[in-house]
Amino acid sequence: MQAGPAERSAWQRTAAGANLLGADGKLGVTIFEEMTSLAVKHGAINLGQGFPDEDGPAEMMEAARAAILNGANQYAPGQGIPRLREAVAVHQERFYGITLDPWREVIVSTGATEGIAAAVLALAGPGDEVLTFEPFYDSYGAMIALAGAEHVTVPLHAPSFQPHLAELEAAFTPRTRLVIVNNPHNPTGAVFGRDVLARIVELAGKHDAVILTDEVYEHLVFGEPHIPVASLPGAAARTLTISSAGKTFSFTGWKVGWVTGPEELVARVRTIKQFLTYSSGTPFQEAVAQGLDYPDEFFRGIASALEAKRDILAEGLRAAGLDVFMPLGTYFITADAAPLGFDDALDLARRLPELVGVAAIPVSVFCHPEGAERTRSLLRFAFCKKEPLLAEAAARLSRLVDLV
Numbered sequence: 001m002q003a004g005p006a007e008r009s010a011w012q013r014t015a016a017g018a019n020l021l022g023a024d025g026k027l028g029v030t031i032f033e034e035m036t037s038l039a040v041k042h043g044a045i046n047l048g049q050g051f052p053d054e055d056g057p058a059e060m061m062e063a064a065r066a067a068i069l070n071g072a073n074q075y076a077p078g079q080g081i082p083r084l085r086e087a088v089a090v091h092q093e094r095f096y097g098i099t100l101d102p103w104r105e106v107i108v109s110t111g112a113t114e115g116i117a118a119a120v121l122a123l124a125g126p127g128d129e130v131l132t133f134e135p136f137y138d139s140y141g142a143m144i145a146l147a148g149a150e151h152v153t154v155p156l157h158a159p160s161f162q163p164h165l166a167e168l169e170a171a172f173t174p175r176t177r178l179v180i181v182n183n184p185h186n187p188t189g190a191v192f193g194r195d196v197l198a199r200i201v202e203l204a205g206k207h208d209a210v211i212l213t214d215e216v217y218e219h220l221v222f223g224e225p226h227i228p229v230a231s232l233p234g235a236a237a238r239t240l241t242i243s244s245a246g247k248t249f250s251f252t253g254w255k256v257g258w259v260t261g262p263e264e265l266v267a268r269v270r271t272i273k274q275f276l277t278y279s280s281g282t283p284f285q286e287a288v289a290q291g292l293d294y295p296d297e298f299f300r301g302i303a304s305a306l307e308a309k310r311d312i313l314a315e316g317l318r319a320a321g322l323d324v325f326m327p328l329g330t331y332f333i334t335a336d337a338a339p340l341g342f343d344d345a346l347d348l349a350r351r352l353p354e355l356v357g358v359a360a361i362p363v364s365v366f367c368h369p370e371g372a373e374r375t376r377s378l379l380r381f382a383f384c385k386k387e388p389l390l391a392e393a394a395a396r397l398s399r400l401v402d403l404v
């Protein structure tokens, strides 16, 4: 007999929430691991995992090195070094006009991942419902399950991957405790419209739910400037915003993130956070504080360099015969393999490294079973790679048309 959710241990709930536990109760490996080993086996270009193949600014690496040499080698304060908290507050004011008290309304976390974990554990528990859009970044499902809460999803619809507002409204219930927004959105690359964000704020207010908004791709946008949820009327008092240095500065391995919002909510997150890692990465915090102070042109440059990469890969995918959903943010492109006759993207993803020498991730792994059905023929490709590598991937992909 299978154990019900209540009898499951925390690891079983977590593994199930992350789609790692099979129906037989056995633990699988993540799709990212599976695709990475297939890529290695077949010498394929790995566009599966989303990490850049170039380091971020040399000055930031120098700042981290200098911090180590200058003795920034012991525990940082639990809430983060003052210089970084101040830099986060200044950044929010400069780009979005959001005013924060760096002492009470900002804490530093071990990447956005720890901020998400601490916030979900702090704010949701058994009997609560947590809303996310679907597809969803895998750590949300895992953390909601670990918290013992119920995961309710609202579908995003191709081609723009915006939610239907009626479906959003219908998903709220009196038990909705937390709404997790991810904007710009991984895996689809969608950027939610102001109307969608405003509706989320309105519905969260009506149901007295907290909004947790994961904005790690805030500077990787290719059209309109990013709109933080917390900047919308009525949002600030119930919104926790999460971001990190990994995507903005191409230092995903440094794992420096931050959580900002009203003092009372940040204090709750901090209570959990201090028993997860307590603190982290003292010298990296110094370097990230420096990076956040860079002039506006630096941040514009990141987006325009990435946009050129997006266009190279999009062209290759189109030439291969896939339907491309052009992303307005992030470094991911979603493409539909159905026009080529591939209805099962999971199967195609498993064959792609051998077929053409490129690895990708099926979008269905970011979904519950119903959502997986809806996204069955979609693949996610990462374009945070050097341009010649993307051009080579595009050339390899174009061979796909001849193989079907």
Ligand SMILES: Cc1ncc(COP(=O)(O)O)c(C=O)c1O
Binding pocket: 050, 110, 111, 112, 113, 114, 137, 182, 186, 214, 216, 243, 244, 245, 246, 252, 255, 256, 257
């Ligand atoms: C939506 C989203 N949130 C959070 C993270 C993790 O951020 P960090 O590396 O800062 O923990 C990622 C990384 O892929 C992501 O895509």
